[in-house]
Amino acid sequence: MAMQMQSKATSVLQGLQQNFGRYMNHIKNADVVHKTDLIYNQRLSNKYGCNLFLKREDLQSVRSFKIRGAYCKIMENIDPTSKDNPVIVTASAGNHAQGVALTCNSLGLDNTIFVPINTPNQKKHRIKHFATNGQGNKVDSSHPITSVSGMTGINGMNGINGGINGVNGGMNGSSSRFNLELAGENFDECCAAALDYCDKHNGIFVHPFDDYDVIMGQSTVAQEIYEDLEKPDMILNTVGGGGLISGVGLYSKFVNPEGMIIGVEPANANSLTLSMINKRITSVRNLDTFVDGASVITCGTRNYEICVENGIVDDVFCVNNEEICCDILELYENEGYILEPAGVMGLTALKHVANRYDIRNKNIVCILCGGNNDVSRYPEMIEKSLKYKGLKHYFLVNFAQTPGQLKKFVNNVLNDGDDISRFEYLKKNSKEFGTVLIGVQLGDRHELESFMTRMTLEGFKYQKLDENEQLYSYLI
Numbered sequence: 512m513a514m515q516m517q518s519k520a521t522s523v524l525q526g527l528q529q530n531f532g533r534y535m536n537h538i539k540n541a542d543v544v545h546k547t548d549l550i551y552n553q554r555l556s557n558k559y560g561c562n563l564f565l566k567r568e569d570l571q572s573v574r575s576f577k578i579r580g581a582y583c584k585i586m587e588n589i590d591p592t593s594k595d596n597p598v599i600v601t602a603s604a605g606n607h608a609q610g611v612a613l614t615c616n617s618l619g620l621d622n623t624i625f626v627p628i629n630t631p632n633q634k635k636h637r638i639k640h641f642a643t644n645g646q647g648n649k650v651d652s653s654h655p656i657t658s659v660s661g662m663t664g665i666n667g668m669n670g671i672n673g674g675i676n677g678v679n680g681g682m683n684g685s686s687s688r689f690n691l692e693l694a695g696e697n698f699d700e701c702c703a704a705a706l707d708y709c710d711k712h713n714g715i716f717v718h719p720f721d722d723y724d725v726i727m728g729q730s731t732v733a734q735e736i737y738e739d740l741e742k743p744d745m746i747l748n749t750v751g752g753g754g755l756i757s758g759v760g761l762y763s764k765f766v767n768p769e770g771m772i773i774g775v776e777p778a779n780a781n782s783l784t785l786s787m788i789n790k791r792i793t794s795v796r797n798l799d800t801f802v803d804g805a806s807v808i809t810c811g812t813r814n815y816e817i818c819v820e821n822g823i824v825d826d827v828f829c830v831n832n833e834e835i836c837c838d839i840l841e842l843y844e845n846e847g848y849i850l851e852p853a854g855v856m857g858l859t860a861l862k863h864v865a866n867r868y869d870i871r872n873k874n875i876v877c878i879l880c881g882g883n884n885d886v887s888r889y890p891e892m893i894e895k896s897l898k899y900k901g902l903k904h905y906f907l908v909n910f911a912q913t914p915g916q917l918k919k920f921v922n923n924v925l926n927d928g929d930d931i932s933r934f935e936y937l938k939k940n941s942k943e944f945g946t947v948l949i950g951v952q953l954g955d956r957h958e959l960e961s962f963m964t965r966m967t968l969e970g971f972k973y974q975k976l977d978e979n980e981q982l983y984s985y986l987i
Contacts, residue, residue: 569882578610583728602705605634720754721811729758747857751805753814804853833899854881901956928954
């Protein structure tokens with residue numbers, strides 16, 4: 512049985528590899544997809560002792576590689592000359608939806624897009640923008656959507672029965688209708704709703720990763736990499752459902768079998784890692800949705816087939832939210848790049864990769880796969896980054912209810928470079944003492960022990976709050 516599965520998987524892989532050129536032609540002939548830069552980064556090359564190249568998929572028109580797979584899937588399944596194509600339906604955490612929206616806009620295709628309810632507003636606004644080409648469009652009442660409650664009046668989104676509906680003219684002169692629907696707490700719940708809708712309307716479903724046409728569309732990322740860099744030694748890919756790494760790995764192993772394909776997943780959204788360990792598709796329990804662009808409970812069946820059964824993926828690393836935030840902020844501060852959490856994960860894993868493999872003097876490519884970040888998330892990202900660097904700490908401190916206590920704390924406990932980021936009285940334990948929640952940002956991570964020693968010497972009784980404790984979640 513195992514041999515039959517392997518034979519079937521290999522047969523599928525060989526069939527796909529014969530058609531790389533056809534999918535690349537789709538991309539080269541598209542008005543809405545373009546070749547992105549492969550940029551050598553001197554700072555990070557020096558840091559890791561390798562030749563580091565960044566593939567800037569965040570510079571696509573929709574700020575993500577996702578438009579490649581969406582465009583190829585749609586082009587493979589419609590008649591571009593017809594004005595009577597089926598409705599296009601998709602489910603997405605945001606970036607894939609933008610690719611579908613822009614593709615349908617450019618081709619004049621009706622489309623209904625489902626996104627999880629936790630999708631950042633920035634992504635919902637951008638979906639609307641690409642679906643309507645930024646124009647004020649007529650409201651369409653013939654296809655009302657009822658589950659987008661309370662979404663009227665957002666950046667020109669017109670609501671019908673709580674839905675977001677629009678009509679726009681495609682670039683080929685035909686008219687298309689656009690609907691946006693919010694459904695489900697995560698991608699898998701959202702996808703189930705989208706599939707049900709697609710079946711009822713006899714539509715074409717454009718899966719964001721578990722689809723051979725989509726996977727082949729993503730392979731064009733690798734084809735461009737090899738146009739600019741003859742033989743990369745390693746390519747690092749963000750993994751959500753597995754579309755990008757399946758496509759990139761398929762092409763890379765075809766032309767450069769020795770080149771390593773590395774996957775990177777969020778620590779608590781790591782279905783591919785679990786599936787490789789268990790040698791069967793394995794879902795994630797207690798999914799963490801912080802990395803909204805890669806929060807997938809279960810990797811795709813076709814993606815597992817390519818990545819695991821065919822051995823396309825050499826290794827997978829997991830990274831936590833805090834270190835992801837560090838790299839988002841460092842890339843912004845040093846290079847001026849604006850990336851979302853999923854977009855930076857390949858780079859985030861590099862420090863772990865360097866501990867496991869010798870990458871010195873090797874040609875390493877990190878795919879920066881998305882730049883749709885919601886600016887309202889930056890305070891949270893800064894907080895996580897500071898905690899990861901060991902600079903941000905929280906304490907419960909007993910303050911004597913006498914004058915001058917705060918002055919004593921500031922003058923005698925804080926060092927130059929230290930700062931109080933939060934000071935909140937919680938309650939008075941007695942007439943003599945009151946409990947204060949204090950957030951401290953240290954100037955040097957190595958000064959934590961001496962900071963706590965100074966509190967003790969100055970007579971301040973305290974409790975350090977651990978992030979894993981329930982009290983931390985309650986207070987912070």
